[in-house]
Structure formats: C-alpha cells, structure tokens
Amino acid sequence: MAPETVIPSEEELIRKSKRGDRQAFGRLVERYQDQVYTLACRTLGDVHLAEDVSQEAFIRAWRAVARFEEKAKFSSWLYRITLNACFSELRRRNKPVDQVTQDELGYLKILNVQTVAADTTIERRDLVEKLIAGLPPVYRSIVVLFYLQELDCNEISSVLGRPVGTVKAYLHRARAQLRKNAEHLLKTRSLSK
C-alpha cells in the first residue's frame, strides 16, 4: 500500500515560511507560480519580462513573508507584490501604467481584421489575449484579477491599493474599450447563429 501523503494546508505552509522554511515556501511557489506568471504576462504584455518580474515578485514575497499578517488572503498579498513589481518595472522603462502605448494601438488595428474568424476555443482564447493586450496595464491587471482569478472589486481594491470606486470605474472603462474592440467579432458571431 502506498504511504499516505498529507497535503499541508496553506496556513501551515505560510507559518513555516515565516520561520524561514524554504521547502514550505517552495510549495507556495508551486501552488501560485502559474497565476502570478499569468498576471505578470497580461499586465506587462511581454513574456520574457514577465518571467523576470514574477520571479522577482516571489523573491520579494519570501523576504517579506515574516511580516505577512495571516488575517489577510495570501493570494491577494502575493498579487499585490506582483503588480507592484510590474508597475515599477513599467515606470523604470518610462511606460505609462494607465495609458495605451502607440505599439499597442497599432496592434489593435490588425486585430480588427483577425476577429472575424475567431470561432474555435483556441481562436477565442487568442482573441481575448489580444483584446486585453490593447488595454492600459492597470486595466489589464484588473481584468485578469476579476475574470480569471475571480476576485471581487473589494479584493481588487486591496490588491491595487486603490479605492473600490476607482476599481469599478476602471473595470467599466476597460469593458467599454474591450467592447469597442470586440464589437466586430460579436456582430459576426451573432449573425452566424
């Protein structure tokens, strides 16, 4: 009979990490690496940069985990560190956090032609990635946290350190922008039904 393996709870892993247990922290890295990497990729719009920044985020989290208050949600705390790392990297490169760059605008012009054929799951996934890439970084991060990580506006507000009203307004504007860019696709899909 195979020995029973006990999966440690997140609380247990956090407590051990706080005491300097690298192995326990490693388990947390395994648990969250995809989410953190996805958030960084979407926010930065650059996979190579996202890899470096999300690694940096985990290292920052390791340094700060002793000060993590266990009443807070670990994932939210980790996302906050990740986004801080993303935004400071963008600022370091003189890229605006709440505006779209010229490159991204150009990308969207091509996108409108491509949307027509987005019928399969893979194509839809590809489309949504491109649509999100056409938003300013801070909007992208909100869209990922809301739709992918399924955080509510209050949680996003604590992750971003901005008021709930601001988060709602950003989400609303992000949707308006996405709708505008996706309109062509939606129209095509409605007609094909």
Added chain:
Amino acid sequence: MKCPPLQMIEDYLSGELPAEDRIRLEEHLESCASCRKVLSRERELDDLLRYQPILKAPEGFYARIMSKLPAQEKTAFLPDWLTALAFGLLLAFGGFMVGKFATPLIGNLAEKIAAFRLDPEMVAEIDRFGLLSQGDWFSQLSSGGNIIIVNLIVGGIILCWGLWQMVKALRG
C-alpha cells in the same frame, strides 16, 4: 423603472447588484427589449473574458526562484508587544529606582547650589529679573520626585500599549 445605466447591468452580471435593485432590474428586463439586447451583448463580452487561459510558468521557473532565494530577513527576537511590555516595565522600574536612590544625591547638589546663591547681594546682582528669588524651584525640580513621575507616566503609557498589543495578539 427607466432604462438603467450600463454600470447597473454590469453589476447585475457580476452578482454585485443588491437584491432589491436586482428584482427591479429583472422586472424591467421583462418589458424592455432594448435592455435585454444590452444584457445579452454584455453577457457575451463576459463569456469572452472568461476564456482567458491561465498560462503555464516556463520550464525551470520554480528551480530558478528556489536557487535565488536569499537568506530571509531575521525577524525581531521578540514580538512587538513583548518588547513594548518589557520596555515599559523597565522604564517604570528604572524611574522608581532613579527616584529612590538618586534623590539624596540630587538633593545634596541642590542644597549646595542653593547655599551658593544665598548671598542676597550677589543674587540681586546676577538675578536682575528676579527669577532665582521666585522660591526654590530648582531644588524642587531636581528633588527626584519629578523623575519618578515622568518615568512612571511614560513607562505606564508604553506598558498599556504593550498590554493592548498582547490582548490583540492573543485574540487574533
């Protein structure tokens, strides 16, 4: 109900609309084809946005992080509340001890200084504004009693803060 703002339809879809507004909106939707169209368009956008895949971290990602982890910052030897408690007790006790043992010494010093300024002519010459003749304020101030009081107050405040932190830590 008039046609609602778009934000309300978005809140409805995300489940963030209060129950009362939700019922009103649903009633309105039954009778308004144009809002039903908006709702269906927004739902399509929602569905599309939920299609975002979670990306897989690149190969070796985990190993690279683990190899880069620096030595963790040492946490404080004692938790905050215990430090405050110990500091408060020490300060209050220290104040008491200083008061108790240093009073005779300070008192002696004060007496010597007081004796020095007893010569009225000299005092009058130096003390044109009459500050020194306002009573023996100096010997009062240096009698040690004030040191005890100040230390007990400061120590007491820190002690209370420490106790409060301890209660919070035990509760939390």
